[in-house]
Amino acid sequence: MKDHRTSHVGAAGLPALKSSRLLTLRRAVGASVVAAGLLVTGLAVPAEAASVYTAPLRTAVRGLIVAAEVNAGYDRDRYFGVWRDTNRDCQNTRQEVLVQESRAAVSYTSRGCTASTGRWVTSWDNRVHTSASTVQIDHTVPVHEAWGSGAKYWSQARRVAFYNDLGDSRTLSAQTSALNSSKQASGPEAWMPPTNRCAYIGQWIAVKIRWGLRVDSTEKAALVRYANSCPNVTLTVTRA
Incomplete structure (x- = not known):
């Protein structure tokens, strides 16, 4: 001035x-x-704090809005696209997650764009990986689940943002390929990881809150059941 x-x-x-x-x-x-x-x-x-949600786990799960899933018309490639390189550093979303989660220096196949080796400990099974080819990047809330829980009615830009969400580490994570394939598009009522289940439940609830996604009645019942058996930790979520 x-x-x-x-x-x-x-x-x-x-x-x-x-x-x-x-x-x-x-x-x-x-x-x-x-x-x-x-x-x-x-x-x-609008207050700045209004975009941040904080509550104990069991309070958070009770606050999730119940609605029947609407899955008609789902087309992953058409409505969510592919991994993007949003900051134009030649690393797409998959590579960004691999770099963020590696516990050792990452080596690349070429020009620093594609991760080749590192050290990843996948949270669902506590398995150590040194080759990027043995892990997949998982959407905690699967893309098909997100579509049926509200993303069907979003703008294309918001769906792409969800698919490539690097703003909250609970949305995307590196996981053992075979285990990720077994999960497919299942929710907690049908599939749970073999280890760290309480952490997984917290991540699922956090992503639902972050993106304003609803839950169906069976899903909510499972979430409440798991939350009641887990430590009542505080969830802090920045809404997208």
Whole structure:
């Protein structure tokens, strides 16, 4: 902001306000005018904290909205696309997740674009992998499940954003290929990982909240049952 210059005597012959006080008054007046305008038009200023959800696990699961899944018309490639390179660093979403989750330096096949080796410990089975070819990137809430739980009605841009969500590590994770294939599009009512089940339930609920996805009655019953047997940890989720 440019400096506000003031003379020693104002236009009316009175001492001029110091620039700092003048700036404060101008800001106060400006804020009042904006607030008044919002009140007149019936608008409200959204609070920053409104985009962040925090609650104990069991409270969070009870708050999930129940609705029947609507799966008609699902086409993964058409409506969700493929892994994107959103920051244009030549690494698509799969590669970004591999780099983020590797517990050792990653080597690449070419130009730093495609991960070749590293050290990944897949959370569903606690298995150690050193070759990127033995892991798949899993959507915690499968894409087909997301479609039937509300993504069917999203814009194309929002569906692509969900598919490539790097903003919350609970959305995507590297998992053993065979185990990921066994999960397919199943929810917790039909499939659970062999280990770290409480963590998985928390991740599933967090993704549903983050993306505003609903649950069907069978799914919710399973989530409540698992949540009641797990530590009542606090979930903090930034809504997408």
